[in-house]
Amino acid sequence: MRLGNRPIDDAFVRAFASDHRDIGSDRACFDLAALALYGDRLAFTTDSYVVDPIVFPGGDIGTLAVCGAINDLAADGATPLVLTCSLIIEDGLRVETVHTIATSIARAARAAGVRIATGDTTVVGRGACDKLFITTAGIGVIPAGTALDIGAVRPGDVLIVNGYLGDHGATILAARGDLAGDVPIESDCASLGDLIAELVRAVPRTRFIRNATTGGGVASVLNEIAVAAGVAIEIDEATLPIRVPVKGFCEILGLHPLYLANAGKIVAAVPPDQTEAALAALRAHPLGFDACAIGHVRAGAAGRVTMRTTFGGTRIVDMPACEHVPRIC
Amino acid sequence: MRLGNRPIDDAFVRAFASDHRDIGSDRACFDLAALALYGDRLAFTTDSYVVDPIVFPGGDIGTLAVCGAINDLAADGATPLVLTCSLIIEDGLRVETVHTIATSIARAARAAGVRIATGDTTVVGRGACDKLFITTAGIGVIPAGTALDIGAVRPGDVLIVNGYLGDHGATILAARGDLAGDVPIESDCASLGDLIAELVRAVPRTRFIRNATTGGGVASVLNEIAVAAGVAIEIDEATLPIRVPVKGFCEILGLHPLYLANAGKIVAAVPPDQTEAALAALRAHPLGFDACAIGHVRAGAAGRVTMRTTFGGTRIVDMPACEHVPRIC
Numbered sequence: 001m002r003l004g005n006r007p008i009d010d011a012f013v014r015a016f017a018s019d020h021r022d023i024g025s026d027r028a029c030f031d032l033a034a035l036a037l038y039g040d041r042l043a044f045t046t047d048s049y050v051v052d053p054i055v056f057p058g059g060d061i062g063t064l065a066v067c068g069a070i071n072d073l074a075a076d077g078a079t080p081l082v083l084t085c086s087l088i089i090e091d092g093l094r095v096e097t098v099h100t101i102a103t104s105i106a107r108a109a110r111a112a113g114v115r116i117a118t119g120d121t122t123v124v125g126r127g128a129c130d131k132l133f134i135t136t137a138g139i140g141v142i143p144a145g146t147a148l149d150i151g152a153v154r155p156g157d158v159l160i161v162n163g164y165l166g167d168h169g170a171t172i173l174a175a176r177g178d179l180a181g182d183v184p185i186e187s188d189c190a191s192l193g194d195l196i197a198e199l200v201r202a203v204p205r206t207r208f209i210r211n212a213t214t215g216g217g218v219a220s221v222l223n224e225i226a227v228a229a230g231v232a233i234e235i236d237e238a239t240l241p242i243r244v245p246v247k248g249f250c251e252i253l254g255l256h257p258l259y260l261a262n263a264g265k266i267v268a269a270v271p272p273d274q275t276e277a278a279l280a281a282l283r284a285h286p287l288g289f290d291a292c293a294i295g296h297v298r299a300g301a302a303g304r305v306t307m308r309t310t311f312g313g314t315r316i317v318d319m320p321a322c323e324h325v326p327r328i329c
Numbered sequence: 330m331r332l333g334n335r336p337i338d339d340a341f342v343r344a345f346a347s348d349h350r351d352i353g354s355d356r357a358c359f360d361l362a363a364l365a366l367y368g369d370r371l372a373f374t375t376d377s378y379v380v381d382p383i384v385f386p387g388g389d390i391g392t393l394a395v396c397g398a399i400n401d402l403a404a405d406g407a408t409p410l411v412l413t414c415s416l417i418i419e420d421g422l423r424v425e426t427v428h429t430i431a432t433s434i435a436r437a438a439r440a441a442g443v444r445i446a447t448g449d450t451t452v453v454g455r456g457a458c459d460k461l462f463i464t465t466a467g468i469g470v471i472p473a474g475t476a477l478d479i480g481a482v483r484p485g486d487v488l489i490v491n492g493y494l495g496d497h498g499a500t501i502l503a504a505r506g507d508l509a510g511d512v513p514i515e516s517d518c519a520s521l522g523d524l525i526a527e528l529v530r531a532v533p534r535t536r537f538i539r540n541a542t543t544g545g546g547v548a549s550v551l552n553e554i555a556v557a558a559g560v561a562i563e564i565d566e567a568t569l570p571i572r573v574p575v576k577g578f579c580e581i582l583g584l585h586p587l588y589l590a591n592a593g594k595i596v597a598a599v600p601p602d603q604t605e606a607a608l609a610a611l612r613a614h615p616l617g618f619d620a621c622a623i624g625h626v627r628a629g630a631a632g633r634v635t636m637r638t639t640f641g642g643t644r645i646v647d648m649p650a651c652e653h654v655p656r657i658c
Contacts (some may be wrong), residue, residue: 023619029471030403032364041360042371046413046466048451050458062483076358084375086464089419120464122377125655129379130457135415135449137375137466251424326420 008121009090011099020147030082038141044077045069046137052327054131055100056175058167063132064105064263064329069138069189070112071211074196075266077148078140086120088133094219101132112191114138117207146200152207153229155299157269162195162282163241163290164188165218169260170246172328173253185245190264195285199268202281207269210324215328216320218294221260221267222305223319230302235295235317237309258307259320261328269297337418340428351644357446359411359654362374367470372407374398375466381656383460384429385436385504387496387515390463391433393542393658397439398467400540403525404595407469412438414448418523421455430461435466441520443467475529481536482558486598486626491611492570492619493517494547498589499575500588501657502582514574519593524614528597531610533601536598541591544657545649549635550585550596551624552648559631564646566638588649590657598626 035042040244058066066083073080085105089098109116163226167188174183200206208229211219226233242250242257250257264287270278275293282288295307305317364371378394388396395412402409414434418427438445496517503512521540522599537558539550555562571579571586579586593616599607604622611617624636634646 012366028373030373032361032369032371032470035371036361036365042361042364042468043468044359044411044413044468046355046415046447046464047449048415048417048464050417050451050453052457082373082538084373084466086377086466088377088379088462088464117373118375120376122379123655124379124459125381127456128459128656129417129462130453131492133417133458133462135417135464135466136379137372137373137413137415137464139371141361250602299429303366327457328453 004113008095008098008123011095011102011119012119024140026155028082030165032305035081035141038079038081041142043073043076045072045140046135047072048133048135049329050327051172051329052130053175056187057171059189059263060101060104061132062101062243063108063189064185065134065136066105066108067189067263068213068329069136069269070114070191070193071213073140074193075136075211076142077200077211078142080112080114080138080193081116082115083136083138084118085116086135087122088129089121089123089125090129091123091248092133093128093131112193131306142149148208150208150225150228153225153269153297155297156272157207157297158272158275158293159233159235159289159295159297160268160270160278160282160293161218161241162266164243165241165262165265166218166246166250166257167243168263169217169325169328170249173325174249183245183249185243188262188264190287191263192266192287195282195287196266198285199278203270203274203278205271205274206278207271209266212265212267213329215241215261215325217259217261218267220316220320222317225269226305227303230299232300232302233295234298235307237276237307239294241290241292241294258317263329337424337427337452340424340431341448341450351590363577364470367408368472370471371404372405372469372471374401375464376401377462377464378658379462379656380501380503380658381459384525387498388518388592389430389433391430392437394463394465395434395437396518396592397542397658398465399443399520399522400542402467402469403522404528404538404540405471406475408469409441409443409467409469409522411444411446412465412467413446414573415464416448416450416508417458418450418452419455419458422454422460426597441522453484458502459520461599477535477537479554479557479647481538482554482560482598482626484560484628485601485627486536487597487601487604488562488564488623488624489597489607489611489620489622489625490547490570491595493572494570494591494594495575495579495586495589496572497502497592498546498654498657499578503578504576512574512578514572515593519616521593521616523594524611524616525595528607528610530599532599532603534600535607536600538595538597541594542595542651542658544590544654546590547596548646549604549649551646555634558631561627561631562624562634563627564636564638568617568621570621582636587646592658
């Protein structure tokens with residue numbers, strides 16, 4: 001952690017105090033032999049979080065940044081082990097807010113058994129950034145034999161999600177607009193490390209898992225799979241798990257929940273004969289209680305994602321041309 | 330790399346195309362066995378770069394972010410291997426500028442033999458960030474037997490820098506103000522991986538190395554060493570390598586070059602009998618040609634850094650209370 005602002009640095013030192021020793025440094029060091037106990041390959045990931053507002057029902061930007069890195073690693077089949085956190089903070093942001101975020105980062109990491117190795121706080125002048133941005137990077141280790149590969153997805157595979165879609169995106173939009181308080185939803189922000197480990201243990205033939213924490217929501221993940229695996233995907237709108245208030249909120253705004261961001265949801269592709277085993281494994285975990293199959297992979301036009309609508313028609317689920325809504329995660 | 334803005338993503342895909350295959354993903358994967366060929370410990374570092382202006386004489390924010398991560402790893406004694414880059418980009422920033430930065434990132438990484446494993450671009454609305462911020466994270470591997478430790482610094486050790494101080498800070502300040510064009514200096518932005526490897530090879534008993542790319546300059550590094558090692562440090566102003574225009578520029582602004590940021594400088598502590606060997610190793614490298622000893626470690630008031638001035642007096646070199654000048658790196 002660089003020399004930045006004394007009260008801000010203190011907030012982080014306090015929040016992380018119990019986790020590690022070298023908080024004053026922006027580097028950290030681990031025995032490769034200790035890492036090798038977890039598997040044979042290192043996974044390395046990064047993402048920036050710019051969500052607005054920075055505190056929202058169900059979480060805050062700190063929880064989101066930690067869970068996002070963990071979920072990216074876990075979806076690769078890795079055991080998440082260590083994160084770094086870099087914060088860019090607008091001068092004048094209340095120290096209490098920074099303390100809240102720092103506490104959330106520490107709590108989310110501790111709950112997931114992941115270490116925040118090191119961090120960096122950079123304060124910029126008023127107006128040079130909007131409140132606070134966080135970039136997390138993470139390393140994890142993939143157990144030998146785990147082979148999740150987007151290219152392994154093939155016709156017949158079933159696509160599964162671990163619960164309700166769009167909660168995070170709808171929560172952020174509601175918190176920003178005039179509807180705040182009227183929409184009884186909160187972000188699904190959660191660390192999915194354990195859930196994903198359970199799924200892979202129960203269904204070693206799981207083809208591929210993707211963390212659906214993107215601005216483009218599940219629609220974007222499905223398109224990515226269809227393009228990369230050279231397959232078509234068909235989903236069934238009637239099976240999509242969408243909470244009633246999220247559905248209503250989306251109708252008002254003219255958005256489909258498939259395009260809303262999630263913060264604790266994955267899409268998994270499993271062989272058809274493993275569908276029940278996968279659903280059972282997910283549903284046995286509190287974060288997968290509402291898991292369900294939403295569609296399947298087909299031969300045919302590579303890269304095309306279609307949805308059978310509740311009205312009996314078929315529509316194309318496009319790749320969002322850009323993030324549907326800015327600063328949702 | 331997340332789905333963000335098509336022209337921006339294209340700029341990165343083009344710039345990194347030759348470096349790696351999985352540019353469309355925000356994660357990367359490496360064999361632990363391959364990493365173990367480089368040593369026995371993994372180093373993991375992160376930093377955010379918010380320099381303003383983003384393009385300056387001698388480099389740009391992309392070069393700075395890559396070199397900074399490499400130098401942090403190398404100063405730990407690690408062989409820098411892989412970086413991630415997360416960019417937060419203000420909507421409306423010219424695509425040509427993004428392309429320039431992307432090219433700089435790719436070029437700096439390639440020149441240092443380091444792979445950009447994965448990246449992430451996040452576009453925020455106009456006014457939500459000032460142009461472009463970059464957070465790099467890096468992993469490297471520390472060769473077995475390398476033991477650089479701030480706690481190993483002891484009285485008698487000699488403090489060495491690898492060349493002129495303050496060039497980066499003065500360049501950024503000059504580029505921002507009315508003096509632009511009048512000050513014939515440029516940033517010292519450079520990757521020091523090879524230089525540091527040469528130093529450690531020539532002087533295996535090197536106690537400690539710190540990358541001096543911080544807002545607080547060499548003054549901040551010296552204070553950090555004095556506090557962490559529980560020693561006093563005395564430097565000699567007459568020996569400080571400062572370019573004439575940097576000195577003049579600092580006099581105008583009332584700053585001391587010791588407090589100005591560097592972007593390609595280290596401070597190394599070596600045992601006194603290794604001083605000549607260390608200087609010879611550094612001077613044999615183009616980035617250490619102007620290396621010199623600037624002071625030494627003393628017993629006495631732990632944490633105190635003093636400077637014998639060119640006028641024959643002694644002054645205390647305080648830890649800067651905060652970054653001397655904002656957004657210098």
